[in-house]
Amino acid sequence: MSRICCVALASVLLLGRASAAPGSDSLTFVGDPLVAKSDSLGAQGGLIEFVQPHESAGGWTRLVGYRAFLDSRQSAADAADALARQARQRYPAAAVTTYGRRTESIVEFSLVTPDGTIEYNVFRYAVGPSGRGLVSLQYARRLRGSDTDTMTVQAPRWAAEIARFDMNRVRAAFTQPR
Numbered sequence: 001m002s003r004i005c006c007v008a009l010a011s012v013l014l015l016g017r018a019s020a021a022p023g024s025d026s027l028t029f030v031g032d033p034l035v036a037k038s039d040s041l042g043a044q045g046g047l048i049e050f051v052q053p054h055e056s057a058g059g060w061t062r063l064v065g066y067r068a069f070l071d072s073r074q075s076a077a078d079a080a081d082a083l084a085r086q087a088r089q090r091y092p093a094a095a096v097t098t099y100g101r102r103t104e105s106i107v108e109f110s111l112v113t114p115d116g117t118i119e120y121n122v123f124r125y126a127v128g129p130s131g132r133g134l135v136s137l138q139y140a141r142r143l144r145g146s147d148t149d150t151m152t153v154q155a156p157r158w159a160a161e162i163a164r165f166d167m168n169r170v171r172a173a174f175t176q177p178r
Helices: 003-012 076-090 145-164 167-173
Strands: 026-029 032-042 045-051 062-069 095-100 104-112 118-127 134-143
Touching: 026 045, 026 062, 032 062, 062 167, 076 095, 076 104, 076 118, 076 134, 104 145, 118 145, 118 167, 134 145, 134 167
Parallel strands: none
Antiparallel strands: 026 032, 032 045, 045 062, 062 134, 095 104, 104 118, 118 134
8 A cells, every 4th residue: 555545544543434333234335235144143252244135155255344352352453463464474475564553453455366366355453342352344355357457446445444434333233132
């Protein structure tokens, strides 16, 4: 990402904007309607994954994930750094960048799969509900063929949307009945 984009991304971390109703089974993210196709909730946290209505949880091209790690003692920065390390170890050719501040951190990476698909991921970590543990928000895209040409233009927009997203929506997903 360019320096200007990094500065813009850091500045929007200070802003919050609602994009999905708490406890909702659907949301719109970067203009795409998504529905919850997978959720696993428990006392220690959970995972809720939203994909396009016609896609499956395993065969998605656009994915938003809400995660809660309610027993975690890591800071948001520690969690982002750990994911960045894991991405670099598993995918040495991946482009990995982290952005952070005291209470929230973002990690962004893209990788090329053996079949030539580009998978782009951006995660945002923040303090969990009532200050307990952590929550994260993920946006991922799988791009193939000519769609890969748009990634360099679109990735900054996707990262900015993650940075603007109201993390209270993610927290609420793990504190309110679905």
